[in-house]
Amino acid sequence: MKNLGKLLKSTAIVMLLVFATSCSDDDNDDPVIIVEDDNIVETAQNTSSLSSLVSALAKADESSNNDLITALSSEGPFTVLAPTNDAFTNLLARLDGFDSLDDFNDEQLQDLLATILTYHVVSGAAVGSGDLTEGQIITTLQGETLTVNIGSGVTFTDAAGEMATVTAADVETENGIVHLIDKVLIPQEALDALNGVLLTSITDLAISVPSLSILVDALIAADGDLPTVLAGEGSFTVFAPTNDAFADFLMENNFGGLDDIPTEILTQVLLNHVVAGTNLSTDLSNGYVSTLSTAGPNDANLSMFINIENGVVINGGSTVTAADNKATNGVVHIVDAVIGLPNIVDHAVANPNLTSLVGALTADGNTTFTTLLSDSETDFTVFAPLNSAFDSFTNPSDNDINSILANHVISGAAANAASLSNTYFNTAATNVDGDNLSIYVNVDDGVILNGTSTVAAADIVATNGIIHAVDTVIDLPSVVTFATADPNFSSLVGALTAEGQPDFVSVLSTTTGTDPAPFTVFAPTNEAFANLAAIPSGDVLTAVLNHHVIAGANIVSADLSDGLVSPGTLEGDTLTFVIDSDSNVTITDGSGNSGIGIIAVDVQANNGVIHAIDTVMIPDTTN
Template structure:
């Protein structure tokens, strides 16, 4: 490729054709009127059908090597073959991956565009159509020759074998003559450069942009293989921070240079700017994508939140300033800030759908949750209610909001959706005794929590855990909450709500601290009910159900001991506990039935605790 700077120093300064445009003969040759003192550039600027040519000249001149507009505005004389707008549309179709002249977005591509444009200019002479002869070889400003054919009008054939036909000849200007043609001509030099310049790798593209030099240095400093990775097939989408972005990042984190950043951290930060696939700006939409960084909890790929409401912002703090810089193996979007490794709080703040949650967490300058959820030593699973969830939440039991929020957080585990099963976890919320409340996860139909809240966006990965967005605020559970949420207790719920039974639901929903709460419930599973020869009814059923509930006490498994006799159940009889050498706990009921097994312990509600048992207990019927 000839550098235009050298061309300008030589005698002839020429560029693409520009002159007064005209319509077809069928349109009565609606020629643009050119004044006597208009030069080639001015003529092109006045011709609507040459607007793409004018734009191409401007785009080529964005390279510091080129000054085509000035050259074609000089004394000349020049002969210019001026491609129409349709010719440039055809050119873009020929160049795979290019949708507009804006895709010539780095110096290499702009110099290549200049090479193509100067192939349309003859310097030092103004050649009219009557002076052209068949087979004539014309030396262009680009350096390669064009051959004239007069077989079917006046045509020129480029190095790729494409034929350009003169559609309007002899448009005279103050510094030369313009012939309008219907095809952009491509010289051999441009064809040779296609694989090396037009289709550069992401790494080469970054190297070619001066404002990304620190990014290039960072790629080498972090992991010597990263530049090579970004030259592979990919495809990749890279959000590339500018030099100013890196300098701000270094200052904000008290680093004097890239050398001060631990290699592993720098590597993960850089990978956090890379997404799989070619995602043009038109492909991006608000939502989460996975980056190539494995700095997430359990070495998972970190999530990135893309917000397209006003431009494109990433994780709430980095904005795309120059989009769609295409490469052979993907696309680069230049951004104005380094995208740090997000923790759970960072993700919550970045997502406009979680502003109500963030407001609740930080109300009245509360730092409890922000301090907790930025802890890098502990993994968390957070069920994050959307703004719409808060809008519909009325807090019917008037529970403490901080306790409600804590009931959405699991500490000590980062559970992704794939790992979830029908099971109980402990949240960071506590009852009056300081026992952590339970939360029931059911995956039978999506992921639901305590039977009331559904996960609508799973697996938002942070450095210290995972967020699952939910559609309902999860209120503090009562023992009824778990009985109705857990399908293993459906037979028990059926018995509690059977016709003629007392209003067990209201009683067992009594708030903690209000008589007769708290409760200790020994809850028979469906299998326990199935083992009965006959499910009792009426008063007999009432007595059986009352025999499974102890009021006024929250008896955890740790409170049980061998030979312990419980307080009286609601029915009046007591229970006796036996613990064997393997710490297995069995119960003897009021009628003397022993070996009743506790198969799940400490399902902790706010107003009591549930222990699942494998046998329906029968009270002493003789008293």
């Protein structure tokens, strides 16, 4: 490094000093009272917004090679580009391991600081902003040049190609002129010395790494704004695929080059490599994070599965090969494979906690589910049992495993946890008649399915739907399942299980194909029971409850017609259905009470169907 002490004495060096505008500017947050005899150093010392510059000057002078404060107090004239406190704050943020100017704690670092400071000084002339021209090259006291740009403002470009903008021009002092700038400029000499320490933006970092050149080209080809976004404010974690990774991706997907990939798809693929926030390798853990890709249903952000059990593996196929490449606005982890846009099957395969589910879905070469859940034209909601759920499942009713698996899939809707409410959905499973089974979702305390299975991890977003991991396998439901799961039927359950009543639970749990299943149950709600003057007991209650069940038939709403008389209920009496001109269905019970409303239809169990009604039905008491 040059002997700055001798250099300063021979040229009367002016150091980087920043000052504000004169006190006549009423809008200035930090007015400077210009004293006629104040030199650059004195002006800076009297200006709070230049305190970092003054401190930097003093820190550099701790080296025996430097005497910058004395030089900047000399006769001049000088032109100084003076970084503000915020500019120094930004510089320190870019220096890995530097928290303050005190970290310039040895002579070598202090001389390096002096090199940076003298890069902001031109000696021998006080050049006003009006004397600058577009493209002008100026030689600094440090020995390297800066480029002037005149546009909507005045900027200076340093050796790294970064620009500092003049925020206050033409501040005159006793020994020169100062222009305030918003960034500390870095000469090539300092860039070389700070290699690996001076952080750049994520975009600049990618540009500087030869093995990431295709990624840079992809960013430009996909969305012209992406390089700017990843060079700007914010905090990002980028999993950056190498050139070899892109070559494999192009070949595997039959693309001749980046130009063959539709712009929207390429954009979403790249965004699927970006996570908000700075996540160093030590911050990563097994689990899901959201990427910036909005390729999920209804523009939802895709999920990314991170597995750190053996290195860092993303979505089961992309491994981090070089971690923790820090940037000013985040961190870059270099990966060996492009992270594609995952569908539901991809997410299931990537998560080691779902291996039992994947094994069940693909047992004996079965491709039914992998084909279905890879469909890009349909949205799905999948309740995916964890390995522990399969370990504890005994299949007590000996139901077909494929039907059980289908009972975890809702086709045609991608429901995130926030959109769920206490309601029924139809699953992909069917009964013997081909009717889709229902699943009851309760969100009163978490998300519980059919009263037995709780969502343990919600909102795993894929391109074609959403996965919710659950802690219990959801067996095929009986009509009893829904009666006990739905709190609207708690009064009915109380009546069915009242002391002295037959074992209704066992009867209504009978599997289809075994007499008397299947059942059609007209289930009174809690309000229907509340409207009774008194709830009957004993044999009368038994007769009333039996009057709500038709055995040996799975009668869905589509089977009803105006004037239809049902088969006999378990009590013996029939029901009559009336459909008005607005398609509203009402029931006349065995005792002739009419206008009984059906308020929810076709809650489909494996052994029957439930229709919720607003009134407790009464059988004929005369027979």
